[in-house]
Amino acid sequence: MNRLRPLILGCMVLLLGTAAALGAEKAAPPNADKDAMDAVVKAIKGTVETRPAKDQPWTPVKVGMSLAEGADIRTGFRARCILDMTDSLVQVDPLTVVRIGQLRKDGSKVRTRLYMKQGNTQAVVEKGRIESDFAIVTPSATLSVLGTDGVKAGFFPVFGGSYGLAGSGLIGVRDRMLGRITNCAPGEHTDDNATNPIQTLARLYLPVILDNKAYDPAEKNAAGRWHTSTPTPGGLYGGPPPNTGPKTGGQEKDPDQTITPEELSGHYRGDNTIPPGGGGPQ
Amino acid sequence: MRGRLGMVVMSLLLAAGGLPAAQPAAKKPPAPAAKAEPAEPTSDAQFFSELGYKQVATAADTARALTILVSEGKETGADFKVSKAYLTNRGILPDAWLDKAEPDAPTTKGRLAVLVVKALGVKGGIWMRLLGPIPRLALNECAYLEIMPAGCDYGHVKGGELVGVIDRTDRLRSTGTKDEVPELEGQPSGAGEVTK
Numbered sequence: 001m002n003r004l005r006p007l008i009l010g011c012m013v014l015l016l017g018t019a020a021a022l023g024a025e026k027a028a029p030p031n032a033d034k035d036a037m038d039a040v041v042k043a044i045k046g047t048v049e050t051r052p053a054k055d056q057p058w059t060p061v062k063v064g065m066s067l068a069e070g071a072d073i074r075t076g077f078r079a080r081c082i083l084d085m086t087d088s089l090v091q092v093d094p095l096t097v098v099r100i101g102q103l104r105k106d107g108s109k110v111r112t113r114l115y116m117k118q119g120n121t122q123a124v125v126e127k128g129r130i131e132s133d134f135a136i137v138t139p140s141a142t143l144s145v146l147g148t149d150g151v152k153a154g155f156f157p158v159f160g161g162s163y164g165l166a167g168s169g170l171i172g173v174r175d176r177m178l179g180r181i182t183n184c185a186p187g188e189h190t191d192d193n194a195t196n197p198i199q200t201l202a203r204l205y206l207p208v209i210l211d212n213k214a215y216d217p218a219e220k221n222a223a224g225r226w227h228t229s230t231p232t233p234g235g236l237y238g239g240p241p242p243n244t245g246p247k248t249g250g251q252e253k254d255p256d257q258t259i260t261p262e263e264l265s266g267h268y269r270g271d272n273t274i275p276p277g278g279g280g281p282q
Numbered sequence: 283m284r285g286r287l288g289m290v291v292m293s294l295l296l297a298a299g300g301l302p303a304a305q306p307a308a309k310k311p312p313a314p315a316a317k318a319e320p321a322e323p324t325s326d327a328q329f330f331s332e333l334g335y336k337q338v339a340t341a342a343d344t345a346r347a348l349t350i351l352v353s354e355g356k357e358t359g360a361d362f363k364v365s366k367a368y369l370t371n372r373g374i375l376p377d378a379w380l381d382k383a384e385p386d387a388p389t390t391k392g393r394l395a396v397l398v399v400k401a402l403g404v405k406g407g408i409w410m411r412l413l414g415p416i417p418r419l420a421l422n423e424c425a426y427l428e429i430m431p432a433g434c435d436y437g438h439v440k441g442g443e444l445v446g447v448i449d450r451t452d453r454l455r456s457t458g459t460k461d462e463v464p465e466l467e468g469q470p471s472g473a474g475e476v477t478k
Contacts, residue, residue: 040471046355047327058328076327077355078452078461086472093463095449097331110472118334118442120449122466150465156446157334158431166465 392417
């Protein structure tokens with residue numbers, strides 16, 4: 001037994017050492033990259049929630065909390081929060097979902113990328129004293145800052161994006177589909193297609209030209225109702241409303257629909273086969 | 283001898299312990315009928331962020347979003363009937379599509395426009411004053427106010443589009459009041475740390 005004692009002690013020391021090493025590895029902060037920086041929450045109002053990564057649970061945001069790269073932020077109705085990102089100050093406006101995509105030192109620059117799924121953000125970027133590489137990326141366009149304050153970016157599906165500059169400086173907007181780029185000076189704004197700001201203003205304030213049936217151009221071309229071979233939906237002729245019935249997946253229930261999907265199977269439109277019994281009047 | 287005695291005692295104890303488990307389960311009281319689990323409470327931030335991923339906004343989504351808009355952030359929860367009752371009390375629902383809709387029915391642009399126009403109390407132009415808020419006229423009015431994108435009144439509303447409508451409607455309503463989203467002011471903390 002006395003001979004075995006040193007061996008047992010050695011094994012215990014080895015096990016303890018391994019466990020300590022594993023524990024230390026687990027306890028290490030997830031943001032161990034020395035170039036990575038954190039955003040600090042300066043102020044909040046209303047319901048603001050965050051999660052450190054995609055699979056993590058959402059938790060309420062508190063003032064003074066540090067948010068690392070990859071953190072998602074979402075705000076509720078009339079809620080907002082202000083983030084201090086060292087070289088920039090960002091306000092996340094109501095009903096917004098945004099991710100801190102990148103926030104790190106890249107040589108002498110601070111590289112910031114905000115991925116905004118929907119909503120609105122405002123930013124102040126210190127260009128005079130700090131070399132910044134700041135951009136807000138939406139599903140349809142990228143707004144990059146060339147040194148300014150009063151940056152505004154907004155995006156909602158169907159509405160599209162709106163990018164403008166309320167303060168001083170200059171911003172660049174790039175259409176992510178076509179790669180077209182336009183610049184916005186103070187007081188100017190543009191859209192997802194990086195339309196020239198002058199044209200954007202003209203589109204907003206020049207009168208809409210209606211056709212002889214009082215339809216405006218956006219309405220005429222909507223859903224392929226005109227200028228395409230797509231037929232006019234039945235709803236316009238007094239038939240059932242569009243997108244109804246079993247043929248369209250039954251998204252909407254038609255109160256007058258008397259035929260069931262089972263009855264319809266085999267009797268699709270264009271079925272010219274003679275039914276059993278010969279068909280026609282008896 | 284002691285070992286054998288111990289084995290016998292152990293086997294007796296095990297057998298005694300197993301007896302209650304061998305009793306028939308018929309004597310147990312019947313389990314109470316499973317109640318429908320109430321919907322898990324969700325914050326308005328969660329509701330609107332998840333709504334952004336939906337391809338089509340349903341009547342239940344529209345009712346909840348409108349309730350939040352009309353009540354200026356006071357939630358009634360995800361219950362469709364409670365939301366409808368609230369909107370009825372506020373005079374928005376009568377004669378509207380939402381009153382008779384199924385919770386999972388898709389929302390169309392025209393129907394949403396009628397509800398938004400009623401919620402805002404917009405009277406509209408001469409035709410809307412004469413004919414009332416019919417879907418096409420209501421949508422044109424909302425497009426003019428820049429709270430809804432112009433288009434056909436029978437198209438379905440996407441989830442993200444509904445979030446945008448709520449955002450723009452509240453911005454329009456709160457312009458010039460204390461609830462208006464303020465302009466961002468101030469300077470970042472690290473100004474001057476990294477120099478060119």
